[in-house]
Amino acid sequence: MQIDTSPLEAILNEAHDIVLVGHFNPDGDALGSVTAAYHYLKARGKRSRIILPSPYPDNMSFLEPDDPQDRMLICENDLAEARRLVTGADAVICLDLNRLARTEYLEDDILSAQGKKVxxxxHIPAELDRFDVAxxxxxxxxxxxxxxRVLLAMPDIADDPARLGIRCAESLYVGMMTDTNNFANSVYPGTFDMAGRLIGIGVDKDGLQEKVLSCYSVSRTRLMGHMVKNKMVVLPRWKTAYMLLSNKEKARYHFQPGDSEGFVNLPLAIASVQVSALFTENADGAYVRVSLRSKGRIDVNRFANRFFNGGGHRNAAGGRLYMPLSDVPAYFEQALAAWPDEEKFS
Ligand SMILES: [Mn+2]
Incomplete structure (x- = not known):
């Protein structure tokens, strides 16, 4: 993969204050990419601030920048400050999102900001025309x-991962490890190449795995058991399984952000299940979060697009439903029945 980084290089050369923006409900890839970019820019002598729409899971706190002034800013804690930073930035770099609406609060601010947008x-491209460099x-x-790949192609790194620094390298590893479900999905030859090169410069693979993947509470593990035993519904006709997670259950199991990470993958361990869905009532009850996973050529991206106000990737997508959780099973079964065959496989 050859990446022409000269347009990005030109923007970074001109920019002094940069903001790095991740998506709502930030996951390992969002956190890994914003913090990796932060460390790279810092080493280049640039000031950058990370802005996240909503809080991140506790187990990712080790990714926080050391400098207290540079701690990640959460919109839900201080939206006015987030807006001020976006407005005043020379460059706004968005990572791990394909639509500005995924920033939840900052779409208009980013669009009207004077700084360059990167x-x-x-994800499947959606709004490339809204950025100066995409x-x-x-x-x-x-x-x-x-x-x-982008950083290796930058002139100051010149294809030498050792020049990234260990904090940057760790952040990159965390995002790749979590988005692939620890090398289980969406793995390409380049993914192993990246892992090998990062481990080669000293990234502690086992340490990161333990910190990030073996970090849960007793109650989270019990909630997972409850979901599989009592909540999983299998629909053999559609080779599909789904689970509903209500706010009541979240309270009963002392739910923390990130606790349902991975739940949607569990039914895919069943041979006859090709599609899995997890429907989670949002904390304020305003909507239901939809997570979809599939095996092989079944395309849940387009399914999410057509029926669930969302999108993502072929085998992993998400969206939202604006209806009570109790209405979801009937809607989901209707959607499965109405899913056009020509959109089902890609
Ligand atoms: Mn991602």
Whole structure:
């Protein structure tokens, strides 16, 4: 993969204050990519601030920049400050999102900001024309893998991963590891190449795995058991399984952000299940979060697009439903029945 980084290089050369923006409900790839970019820019002598729409899972706090002044800013804690930073930035770099609406609060602010707009993302392209520079590739595991390629192509790194520094390298590894579900999905030859090169410069693979993937509470593990045993509905006719997670259950199991990470993958361990869905009531009850996973050529991106106000990738997508959780099963079964065959396979 050859990436022409000269337009990005030109923007970075001119910019002094930069903001790095991730998506709502930030996951490992969002956090990995914004923090990796932060460390790279810092080493280049640039000031940057990370802005996230909503809080991140506790187990990712080790990715926080060391400098207290540079701590990640959460819109839900201080939206006015987030807007001020976006407005005043010389460059706004969005990572791991394909639509500005995924920033939840900042779409209009980013659009009207004076600074240059940059996108680095691996979702199906949607709004490339809204950016001055858009680096978008779906043929990678994660935004972190794409960012790794971009950084290696920058003149100051010159294809030498050792020049990234260990914090940057760790962040990149975390995003790739979490988005691939620890090398289980969306893995390309380049993904292993990246992993090998990062481990080669000292990234502690086992340590990161333990910190990020083996980090849950007792109650989270019990909630997972409850979901599989009591909530999973299998629809043999559609080779599909789904689970509903209500706010009541979240309270009962002391739910923390990130606790339902991975739940949607569990039914895919069943041989006869090709599609899995998790429907989670949002904390304020305003909508239901939809997570979809599929095996092989079944395309849940277009399914999410048509029926669930969302999108993503072929085998992993998400969206929202604006209806009570209790109405979801009937809607979901209707959607499965109405899913056109020509959109089902890609
Ligand atoms: Mn991602």
């Amino acid at each position: 996108l680095v993302d691996h 680096i978008s590739d779906t043929g990678v595991s994660s935004t972190c893998e794409l960012l790794f």
